[in-house]
Amino acid sequence: MRQLLDCPAPAKLNLFLHVTGRRADGYHLLQTAFQLIDRSDLLHFTLRDDDAICRVTDVPGVPEESDLIVRAARLLQAEVIRRTGRTPPGVDIAIDKILPMGGGLGGGSSDAATTLMALNTLWQGGLSQQELMDMGLPLGADIPFFLFGRTAFAEGVGEALHEVDGPDCWYLVIEPGVSVPTAKIFSSEHLTRDTPLVIMADFSRHYAKRSQLGGFGKNDLQQVASRLFPPVAEAVEWLGAYGDARMTGSGACVFCAFDSEEQVDAVLAKVPAAWNGWKAKALERHPMLS
Numbered sequence: 001m002r003q004l005l006d007c008p009a010p011a012k013l014n015l016f017l018h019v020t021g022r023r024a025d026g027y028h029l030l031q032t033a034f035q036l037i038d039r040s041d042l043l044h045f046t047l048r049d050d051d052a053i054c055r056v057t058d059v060p061g062v063p064e065e066s067d068l069i070v071r072a073a074r075l076l077q078a079e080v081i082r083r084t085g086r087t088p089p090g091v092d093i094a095i096d097k098i099l100p101m102g103g104g105l106g107g108g109s110s111d112a113a114t115t116l117m118a119l120n121t122l123w124q125g126g127l128s129q130q131e132l133m134d135m136g137l138p139l140g141a142d143i144p145f146f147l148f149g150r151t152a153f154a155e156g157v158g159e160a161l162h163e164v165d166g167p168d169c170w171y172l173v174i175e176p177g178v179s180v181p182t183a184k185i186f187s188s189e190h191l192t193r194d195t196p197l198v199i200m201a202d203f204s205r206h207y208a209k210r211s212q213l214g215g216f217g218k219n220d221l222q223q224v225a226s227r228l229f230p231p232v233a234e235a236v237e238w239l240g241a242y243g244d245a246r247m248t249g250s251g252a253c254v255f256c257a258f259d260s261e262e263q264v265d266a267v268l269a270k271v272p273a274a275w276n277g278w279k280a281k282a283l284e285r286h287p288m289l290s
């Protein structure tokens with residue numbers, strides 16, 4: 001019987017996101033806090049009799065060769081060959097795509113991280129968590145976080161990670177119906193790139209009471225995204241009537257924290273039909289690590 005593994009790839013929220021500078025290669029220096037939530041893509045891995053790596057689900061707009069899942073799998077396969085001298089079996093990868101693309105929820109990065117974790121297990125690759133994080137970073141700046149798998153305060157381009165406590169709460173997330181290309185936001189002439197550095201202790205103090213729902217800091221990308229994509233601004237304004245609503249990552253999704261599931265449900269019932277709204281619980285750990 002061929003080995004099969006079903007694995008979740010959860011979304012993240014950026015609780016705050018400050019752009020603090022720019023590297024010589026044009027990449028932006030950030031300070032952010034990553035929070036995992038319990039809404040996920042689902043990936044299914046089936047080992048093959050040959051050594052091919054195949055995506056067996058069509059993902060509209062993402063050709064197989066550029067899919068982060070396939071690229072991550074190929075990188076790991078090459079590394080296992082280099083280390084062990086043996087070629088691990090190929091794999092068919094099916095995906096139930098739940099997370100919107102260009103939503104700021106990190107779906108593609110999370111898919112890639114889950115692929116690295118799952119195949120490292122199936123192939124008995126023996127790479128450490130840190131080695132997987134180093135392998136993932138060139139594919140996407142959020143990938144190391146998903147492999148880290150815990151609420152994190154992050155610096156650099158998101159790869160310098162420190163575990164922190166975030167609020168223990170529910171989130172209402174609105175998909176405003178647009179897909180935001182990350183590069184377009186970072187290249188905007190309107191983006192501010194000089195937010196003063198904060199220290200991690202400030203963040204921890206803010207959330208010392210884990211019931212604190214008002215957000216820390218701000219999202220520097222939000223103003224630019226709102227200007228280019230008006231539905232983002234409309235969603236922030238609408239959800240802002242119920243709490244400290246803000247955009248995650250480079251958008252487009254907008255979120256707000258609530259104390260209880262009942263409170264989220266009450267607001268969810270009022271979300272305008274033009275948007276897709278849903279609730280999710282903050283996760284302390286990645287489900288593949290617990």
Ligand SMILES: C[C@@](CO)(OP(=O)(O)O)[C@H](O)COP(=O)(O)OP(=O)(O)OC[C@H]1O[C@@H](n2ccc(N)nc2=O)[C@H](O)[C@@H]1O
Pocket residue numbers: 014026027028029030032103104105106107109139140141142157158182183184186248249250251
């Ligand atoms: C903004 C964040 C926050 O978590 O997440 P998303 O909203 O995309 O989920 C990330 O930093 C997204 O990082 P990453 O996953 O590498 O973004 P990519 O789509 O690969 O980046 C597209 C382009 O955006 C620019 N870019 C990206 C990250 C960064 N720190 N500085 C940049 O200048 C670069 O021009 C890059 O080529």
Ligand SMILES: Nc1ncnc2c1ncn2[C@@H]1O[C@H](COP(=O)(O)OP(=O)(O)O)[C@@H](O)[C@H]1O
Pocket residue numbers: 061062066067068069099100101102103104105106107108109111112180182249250251252
């Ligand atoms: N498996 C994948 N799932 C989603 N997007 C992917 C995938 N592989 C590559 N991509 C590309 O990455 C882009 C960003 O996708 P995603 O990570 O979902 O959004 P965001 O970076 O806004 O959180 C997509 O528009 C798509 O072109």
